[in-house]
Amino acid sequence: xxxxxxxxxxxxxxxxxxxxxxxxxxxxxxxxxxxxxxxxxxxxxxxxxxxxxxxxxxxxxxxxxxxxxxxxxxxxxxxxxxxxxxxxxxxxxxxxxxxxxxxxxxxxxxxxxxxxxxxxxxxxxxxxxxxxxxxxxxxxxxxxxxxxxxxxxxxxxxxxxxxxxxxxxxxxxxxxxxxxxxxxxxxxxxxxxxxxxxxxxxxxxxxxxxxxxxxxxxxxxxxxxxxxxxxxxxxxxxxxxxxxxxxxxxxxxxxxxxxxxxxxxxxxxxxxxxxxxxxxxxxxxxxxxxxxxxxxxxxxxxxxxxxxxxxxxxxxxxxxxxxxxxxxxxxxxxxxxxxxxxxxxxxxxxxxxxxxxxxxxxxxxxxxxxxxxxxxxxxxxxxxxxxxxxxxxxxxxx
Numbered sequence: 001x002x003x004x005x006x007x008x009x010x011x012x013x014x015x016x017x018x019x020x021x022x023x024x025x026x027x028x029x030x031x032x033x034x035x036x037x038x039x040x041x042x043x044x045x046x047x048x049x050x051x052x053x054x055x056x057x058x059x060x061x062x063x064x065x066x067x068x069x070x071x072x073x074x075x076x077x078x079x080x081x082x083x084x085x086x087x088x089x090x091x092x093x094x095x096x097x098x099x100x101x102x103x104x105x106x107x108x109x110x111x112x113x114x115x116x117x118x119x120x121x122x123x124x125x126x127x128x129x130x131x132x133x134x135x136x137x138x139x140x141x142x143x144x145x146x147x148x149x150x151x152x153x154x155x156x157x158x159x160x161x162x163x164x165x166x167x168x169x170x171x172x173x174x175x176x177x178x179x180x181x182x183x184x185x186x187x188x189x190x191x192x193x194x195x196x197x198x199x200x201x202x203x204x205x206x207x208x209x210x211x212x213x214x215x216x217x218x219x220x221x222x223x224x225x226x227x228x229x230x231x232x233x234x235x236x237x238x239x240x241x242x243x244x245x246x247x248x249x250x251x252x253x254x255x256x257x258x259x260x261x262x263x264x265x266x267x268x269x270x271x272x273x274x275x276x277x278x279x280x281x282x283x284x285x286x287x288x289x290x291x292x293x294x295x296x297x298x299x300x301x302x303x304x305x306x307x308x309x310x311x312x313x314x315x316x317x318x319x320x321x322x323x324x325x326x327x328x329x330x331x332x333x334x335x336x337x338x339x340x341x342x343x344x345x346x347x348x349x350x351x352x353x354x355x356x357x358x359x360x361x362x363x364x365x366x367x368x369x370x371x372x373x374x375x376x377x378x379x380x381x382x383x384x385x386x387x388x389x390x391x392x393x394x395x396x397x398x
Contacts, residue, residue: 001040002031004054004062008044014064017380019052019109021062036131038065038073053128057167063109063128078132079139081108086143089374095149097185098374099206100140105376105384111136114202116183116194118152120144121202122175127166130158137175153179157202172197188213190236191265195258200230207371208233208299211337211389214367215297216241218333218391222294225249225286225327227279227320232259232272234297234335239268243295246272249282283323294332296324302340310342314351317343321355328394333366341386348388366391
């Protein structure tokens with residue numbers, strides 16, 4: 001096994017609880033290896049720090065799997081990690097549709113698996129997990145079967161852009177025998193048809209499950225604007241919770257069409273109107289018309305995928321929140337979120353506060369939330385804490 005020795009003073013993220021070793025942290029390598037192999041990581045003082053898989057094509061050179069010097073990385077190791085991931089989910093939430101394995105947070109960096117009723121969708125984001133994806137998926141299916149969980153179809157969604165940074169092609173397709181890839185799920189009393197073949201991520205944004213439920217108390221008899229609606233998850237929650245009118249906007253024709261189908265499925269087509277539009281253009285149009293809403297929901301895609309683009313992303317978040325607040329009637333509510341891990345909770349609060357000050361609004365926090373617990377946040381591992389979500393009452397400043 002090759003040994004990776006870090007430069008003096010490097011490895012801070014690893015010591016604090018993270019899984020990553022960056023290329024510029026490495027002093028030298030002892031021994032030979034092939035990309036994807038397990039290597040040992042040591043400090044400049046020759047102190048053991050962990051074992052993980054290596055990839056020269058990635059700036060994240062090593063992703064650590066264990067901090068135990070005596071633990072072997074073999075089939076038994078992966079089965080223990082997968083079993084622990086499933087037992088955790090069973091203990092904290094319903095297991096009909098949820099994330100079963102969440103990469104770094106389950107000490108399996110680069111591997112993700114989601115369950116939609118009786119369909120399993122997995123994603124290998126890194127070379128180290130790509131060469132082990134069959135082992136991991138077969139082990140996970142075995143664990144679920146032993147627990148009496150029926151999985152009738154398995155689909156691979158290893159088509160995330162991040163794979164290109166690992167020197168990998170983006171791939172997707174059936175892992176099991178072919179099946180209908182539009183899967184019907186129920187969440188918070190709402191039904192959705194999830195497209196595991198063409199939908200976002202592995203088909204649906206499972207991480208907002210409890211946040212969608214959090215809007216129920218504020219939408220009764222409300223006029224609601226849901227921006228970046230995707231397939232209408234927040235809009236549909238608003239409708240079934242008693243909103244009198246919901247306008248749901250998204251730039252994707254496919255998403256809007258799926259949203260309309262979901263509205264029909266739930267019998268709320270008379271309440272929810274789907275609009276295909278770029279939200280960045282739509283908000284100024286509504287302001288020019290003097291539109292007002294009781295609740296405005298902003299759940300944009302990540303405006304930044306890297307630390308280098310955070311400054312530009314802040315401008316984007318600030319502007320949509322400014323406009324969103326101006327569209328909320330005094331005493332109404334702004335529901336705002338960010339799924340970018342590079343926008344820290346502190347920056348998220350700061351940019352919303354700056355937006356409020358710029359339009360002379362006073363905010364009262366109703367709730368502040370993160371991702372649902374099937375996407376656990378590991379303290380000391382900041383990349384596992386990516387979702388920020390706030391429900392805020394918007395008032396005119398005193």
